[in-house]
Amino acid sequence: MARKAYAQVVTGNALLEGHVVYLTAQGTWSTALTDAEILRDEADAQLRLLSAMAQAATVVGAYLADVDPDAASPKPLHFREAFRRDGPGHYVYPAGRI
Amino acid sequence: MYYQSEFDADYLASRNTQFRAQVERRIAGQLTEDEFKPLRLMNGLYLQLHAYMLRVAIPYGSLNSAQMTKLADVADRWDRGYGHFTTRQNIQFNWPALRDVPDILDALAEVGLHAIQTSGNTIRNITSDHFAGAAADEISDPRPVAELIRQWSTDHPEFQFLPRKFKVAVTGSPTDRAVTRAHDIGLRMIRRGSETGFEVIVGGGLGRTPMIGKVLREFVALPDLLDYLEAVISVYNLLGRRDNKYKARIKITLHETGEEALRAMVEARFAELRGTYPGSMDALSDIAARFRSPDLPPREHRIFTAAKAQDPVFRAWADTNLTTHKRADYAIVTVSLKAHGAVPGDATSAQMRLLADLARQFGQDELRISHEQNVILPHVALDDLPALHAALLPAGLATANVGLISDIIACPGMDYCALATARSIPVAQAIATRFEELQLEHDIGALKIKISGCINACGHHHVGHIGILGLDRGGVETYQITLGGDGTETTSLGERTGPGFAYDEIVPAIERLIAAYTAVRTNAQETFLATYRRLGMAPFKAALYDGDTSDAA
Ligand code: HEM
Numbered sequence A: 001m002a003r004k005a006y007a008q009v010v011t012g013n014a015l016l017e018g019h020v021v022y023l024t025a026q027g028t029w030s031t032a033l034t035d036a037e038i039l040r041d042e043a044d045a046q047l048r049l050l051s052a053m054a055q056a057a058t059v060v061g062a063y064l065a066d067v068d069p070d071a072a073s074p075k076p077l078h079f080r081e082a083f084r085r086d087g088p089g090h091y092v093y094p095a096g097r098i
Numbered sequence B: 001m002y003y004q005s006e007f008d009a010d011y012l013a014s015r016n017t018q019f020r021a022q023v024e025r026r027i028a029g030q031l032t033e034d035e036f037k038p039l040r041l042m043n044g045l046y047l048q049l050h051a052y053m054l055r056v057a058i059p060y061g062s063l064n065s066a067q068m069t070k071l072a073d074v075a076d077r078w079d080r081g082y083g084h085f086t087t088r089q090n091i092q093f094n095w096p097a098l099r100d101v102p103d104i105l106d107a108l109a110e111v112g113l114h115a116i117q118t119s120g121n122t123i124r125n126i127t128s129d130h131f132a133g134a135a136a137d138e139i140s141d142p143r144p145v146a147e148l149i150r151q152w153s154t155d156h157p158e159f160q161f162l163p164r165k166f167k168v169a170v171t172g173s174p175t176d177r178a179v180t181r182a183h184d185i186g187l188r189m190i191r192r193g194s195e196t197g198f199e200v201i202v203g204g205g206l207g208r209t210p211m212i213g214k215v216l217r218e219f220v221a222l223p224d225l226l227d228y229l230e231a232v233i234s235v236y237n238l239l240g241r242r243d244n245k246y247k248a249r250i251k252i253t254l255h256e257t258g259e260e261a262l263r264a265m266v267e268a269r270f271a272e273l274r275g276t277y278p279g280s281m282d283a284l285s286d287i288a289a290r291f292r293s294p295d296l297p298p299r300e301h302r303i304f305t306a307a308k309a310q311d312p313v314f315r316a317w318a319d320t321n322l323t324t325h326k327r328a329d330y331a332i333v334t335v336s337l338k339a340h341g342a343v344p345g346d347a348t349s350a351q352m353r354l355l356a357d358l359a360r361q362f363g364q365d366e367l368r369i370s371h372e373q374n375v376i377l378p379h380v381a382l383d384d385l386p387a388l389h390a391a392l393l394p395a396g397l398a399t400a401n402v403g404l405i406s407d408i409i410a411c412p413g414m415d416y417c418a419l420a421t422a423r424s425i426p427v428a429q430a431i432a433t434r435f436e437e438l439q440l441e442h443d444i445g446a447l448k449i450k451i452s453g454c455i456n457a458c459g460h461h462h463v464g465h466i467g468i469l470g471l472d473r474g475g476v477e478t479y480q481i482t483l484g485g486d487g488t489e490t491t492s493l494g495e496r497t498g499p500g501f502a503y504d505e506i507v508p509a510i511e512r513l514i515a516a517y518t519a520v521r522t523n524a525q526e527t528f529l530a531t532y533r534r535l536g537m538a539p540f541k542a543a544l545y546d547g548d549t550s551d552a553a
């Protein structure tokens, strides 16, 4: 059986706003999951995570989140990550409130 | 309303100055997150899924209009124009930026509000009956005692690092509106002859191991109360487990130690501690003097009677949202924050301002927040009710559903909460909207649905007549149903019906339960809870799982 393809992104919350952020290929942080770099190598992912955790004055609680290995653009596998990406706006308040 | 003393103001100012410096050091990189986290939690600041969350205490659920207006100011200036009132009589702001939090705390301190001991392993915000001081069935207003306990527990040097969080609720009524049996300590006021005291219930709690509290002592006279509480908590502080946070609450200590043994230890400690707080009765009378009971002028009720006769919308609201006041010419008004489809417990800043204005105009400047996530105007003259209702209507605050199926308690769940395993808010919204469409809720009658988004049970699901618990089962949101829970003086914990339901199956499942209930109740007066207690699980299980509701009868 083929080993499941590996795909993760580094994510966390911005220190100042608390908002969800993702690590980009340039090493910057973006609030859009579509900007995140998909890490396809586990060792590389661990290194990227360590460098993210070192940025304690920018980001809180960095971790690796699984994304769909078959999708070209980062797509969450777990519903929690989908809610983190979307925020509560959809049904909690009409768009525009949030 | 309680007016804070200068001591409180100085204390809040110095705490806020300290926290401002800590925030600055964190932003400047001089504190790590590991160092900062306990400090921010001590000031009610959490990091949630999408942002920081600031939890502000509303001690025993009482607010005046200036405080409510200040909450609206905070929502507008530093948040996104709304706040969430919780089952613990707190308000949570969901979007503050870290840098702004010290300013928010200073603004709150201007009206005596704060976020101290809303987190951490301390004695948390003291909760109480939201009808305190107004209810017809009350022995005496429990809030001065709640305030005495708040003062005793705030910054109590021995009790800042308890084995786990510690929640105290106080009621002055035989009708338990404060869920006292589901608290670490629940206090129920009792009068023995001319003496006032409390029944002390210990070891209740919800969460992953729900337990109903045990009466540790049937009567503690008022002058002994602080000594006795100190005895209970100091015994717990020694015995409570610090090795496993799931076993650290006093309910587990009680279970593991045994009720008799724990009682004996507390009595021994109480004997040693008796007289530790000789000034407590003086302090209590000072506090009581600062709880200005409103002077309610005598009023007529002709306008009220006429409006009830003429206006069916007003009548429906009056029938569901009013509670008997100790004065016959006044009523206690529950303003529902559960408009069908709205987020339970959320109020916009405009709604908060309106409620503050109406409290000033019609309600003796008093507001209460209930653990059921509604707002109460405790003293409104009957003849002012039609005008009050007319003012609430355009603001979406006149929903006539208090105590009915759409008056749902729901925790923030996965829309906000970092610990959540599933969403709760949209489930509440969907149930309320569905039964509104069916136009059934008045026919169904008294029914409490309570929803939690994880096993921590912040939404009180164990004590819901119907409880819903959202779980993550293999990466899919799954909802477990419990039946027969009750948080009043006839407390019981709900029982699981069986396997859970997927997100899109939960509303139809509730509909089947309700159809089964209306089919088997003896008459329209037999409530869901009474029917469940008479018949047990069988007809409801059949309705949920047999796929044929006609079997239910
Ligand atoms: C959003 C951040 C929140 C966090 C991190 C949180 C955390 C927790 C945890 C860990 C427990 C379980 C404690 C235990 O079993 O030892 C708990 C219980 C509880 N929480 Fe929350 N909670 C949050 C929000 C709320 C809200 C919004 C409410 C009110 C609606 C609330 C009210 C309660 C209540 C009533 C309980 C159960 C009573 C008990 O402590 O046994 N919490 N919470």
Ligand code: SF4
Binding pocket: B411, B412, B413, B414, B417, B418, B419, B420, B421, B452, B453, B454, B455, B456, B457, B458, B459
């Ligand atoms: S019950 Fe769980 S999901 Fe709901 S607020 Fe509490 S910790 Fe969060």
